[in-house]
Amino acid sequence: MATTLQGFTQIVNRKKTLPTEDITPSPLKTRPMIESCNLDFFYGESQALFDVSLQVPPRSVMALIGPSGCGKSTYLRTLNRMNDIIEDVRLEGKVLVEGIDIYAPQIDVVALRKKVGMVFQKSIPFPKSIFDNVAYGPRIAGQRNKNILKEIVEQSLERAALWKEVKDRLNDSALALSGGQQQRLCIARALATNPDVLLMDEPASALDPASTARIEDLIFELKQNYTIVIVTHNMQQAARISDETAFFFEGNLIEVGETEQLFTNPKEKKTEDYITGRFG
Numbered sequence: 001m002a003t004t005l006q007g008f009t010q011i012v013n014r015k016k017t018l019p020t021e022d023i024t025p026s027p028l029k030t031r032p033m034i035e036s037c038n039l040d041f042f043y044g045e046s047q048a049l050f051d052v053s054l055q056v057p058p059r060s061v062m063a064l065i066g067p068s069g070c071g072k073s074t075y076l077r078t079l080n081r082m083n084d085i086i087e088d089v090r091l092e093g094k095v096l097v098e099g100i101d102i103y104a105p106q107i108d109v110v111a112l113r114k115k116v117g118m119v120f121q122k123s124i125p126f127p128k129s130i131f132d133n134v135a136y137g138p139r140i141a142g143q144r145n146k147n148i149l150k151e152i153v154e155q156s157l158e159r160a161a162l163w164k165e166v167k168d169r170l171n172d173s174a175l176a177l178s179g180g181q182q183q184r185l186c187i188a189r190a191l192a193t194n195p196d197v198l199l200m201d202e203p204a205s206a207l208d209p210a211s212t213a214r215i216e217d218l219i220f221e222l223k224q225n226y227t228i229v230i231v232t233h234n235m236q237q238a239a240r241i242s243d244e245t246a247f248f249f250e251g252n253l254i255e256v257g258e259t260e261q262l263f264t265n266p267k268e269k270k271t272e273d274y275i276t277g278r279f280g
């Protein structure tokens, strides 16, 4: 759906702000939680990312936007090395998480993926109970204490705004939940390993408008404690929920900036053409 720059002005003006945002220094001025420096990425001979340098401040939401095939998901997956599982890929440049080079040889990739969790477009719960889905990560990490597991499960479901709906049926199959509930369950599952960063690849694209609104509210709540990087095709959604937006085109980062500025006064003509629906 095409939206004019004026339309985006209305969306960003209606945006919610946290009470602390008026008194604490802008997160945009603190040390980045994630930083990529001159990142190139190749699938075999084909280059998917070109010289991408981008910083994501802590406790903020960064939206990645751009037309299909521009490299958003590839970029997202470089942030917790999920691309490692694809054969014949190569990366040049650096990705730092809290200043640490995550591609350095001594990095424990399992520990990295706990710290930098991921939620997919259509996350599918395991065919297990609601409780076992959320307890899965902590159990794999060696947690056996039933009381601690109960606490983690409750807290993660609370944070994912699902606790009230499921607290009386934790032993039911997760597959009996609605699509929107399953998506929040998968967010709870990601939160159970106590990450600092959540990567979300179109987390609401398969959901109805009411469930989408719940996920958007949830992202707003979560950014108080987590750094969130989200891929979305929905421009209005990016304008509503993110603090900063990065626009990708053909593997290049064309423009990144505060969301209000990027959607109401983009610096690049290509950004304006894309967000107003002239292509893509």
Ligand SMILES: Nc1ncnc2c1ncn2[C@@H]1O[C@H](COP(=O)(O)OP(=O)(O)OP(=O)(O)O)[C@@H](O)[C@H]1O
Binding pocket: 043, 048, 066, 067, 068, 069, 070, 071, 072, 073, 074, 075, 086
């Ligand atoms: N596993 C893969 N093997 C080879 N090429 C790939 C692979 N995954 C992605 N690509 C290619 O890399 C480029 C970027 O793809 P990517 O999925 O990152 O784009 P995207 O912006 O997330 O697209 P979409 O919005 O459609 O999900 C595309 O040309 C795509 O064909």
